[in-house]
Amino acid sequence: MNAAAEGRASDSPTRSGREDNSMPIRLLPETVRQQLCEHLDSLDVWQQLAAFVKLYPNDVQHIRIQSTRGRSPSMEFLNIWGGQYNHSVYSLFALFHKMKLHNAMRIIKDHVDDKFHKYIPRSMPTISELRAPASTSSKINNGPPYASSSGVTDDSNMNSNSLESPGDIRVSSVQRAAQSLLEIDYEELVIATENWRPENKLGNGGFGEVFQGEWKQLAVAIKAMNYIHKHNDKTQVHLQQSYNELKYLNTIRHDNILALYGYSINGEKPCLVYQLMKGGSLDSRLRAHKSKQPLSPLTWQQRLCIALGTAKGIYFLHTARSKPLIHGDIKPANILLDQCLQPKIGDFGLAREGPKSIDAVMEVRQVFGTRIYLPPEFLSSKKLSTGVDIYSFGVVLLEVFTGRLMAECTLQNDQQNLLKYVKAKCLQPQQNRLDLFDKHLVTPMGDELDKCLCAIEVGLKCAASNPQDRPSMDDVVKRFKTFSTES
């Protein structure tokens, strides 16, 4: 009998003998299972879990097949390990403990005896742990560029400057990152949002809720973290929750990068305060025809301007410092639009310093980002370069001009759908290519048609499977400048 059947993980955390009289995994409430699986899927750890409990190869193969069919691999793992092999929630808790999956321990802690809670580290969760996955399981390892207590670590080959474990984060480094940033009194944010009035809520994100408000005559968006810490260690919360946004967003000033105004840590919940982007996210704008109060679709010219602005923002990230900064999660949801529909790139939770130069490649231990926007060399060989952002940008371009969203293609079980479809269309005569364009507005004509076809062509080049075939962001910006009415 292998370890999976024997319950190898059950001798921990206490090693005081089996504690398997706890609830069987299969009886975990559905909401908890769901939350747990979304979290584990976002970390992409099912293979490590399966290896740790020595699941039979045919079980592993079963999970792999189900995963390619769009099923949650973590749910499959639980079904096998918890169902077939009848392990208890305690065993699962012990397994997570061994694998340092601390947030997973937190998710199921109410279903194991209180005496084991002490095995959950007292340290505050990292950004990666706090970022509950989005509604799909496509987001993988949201971990920021440091070894996370979720057990997912980056490669030791990585430049040490870009690799700080939560324990390594010094107050001084965060203070440095926050130096030019205002510390805002929480009460001012309560007033700004009219006491977090539900009508002021812009949406929910992985970190918590986002509200709009008026603070000192300034229209702001306030991200209120939903993690309520219990250890009264506000400095740690500040360090670990805000570090990446502070470190990167606060040090980069560019018209196409979202402005971070300040932070607040003296209240009920830690908050980050940003410029309010009245046009919402590009993602919501591309889906606007489906909303209850549909907005008019973006015009072709607006799409071309959004493409140019986003390309400029990425180019800046890749070139502003001696080492490129890789955003790592370029997608329509992270491109925000101001009232004039100018784009700004936000969400630097996954940004990291890249290899030594714009053309260099480095290997990392874990993939991070949103799977459907990630290139094959990163997904399969964990090769990180500026090419990752370029590929993601290419996918975004195809979405913007075709009006077809990758997430929706994925629902039809074929992530390559959009790329394949566009590639095939581009081989056809121009007349047939007209079908490519977003059907929610009049097909472009004349000069505009040429520009939009070129934009799609650039999108396809950026999303080339071979990173060598992708253009540089410099080339992309130059190309879009010629399409734009901007001088």
Ligand SMILES: Nc1ncnc2c1ncn2[C@@H]1O[C@H](COP(=O)(O)OP(=O)(O)OP(=O)(O)O)[C@@H](O)[C@H]1O
């Ligand atoms: N500065 C802003 N101005 C206007 N709306 C914003 C701003 N920042 C975020 N939002 C909106 O608030 C909602 C939540 O945003 P948030 O960035 O927290 O989550 P997300 O990007 O959807 O998810 P995740 O953080 O998991 O990637 C989204 O609808 C987003 O468009």
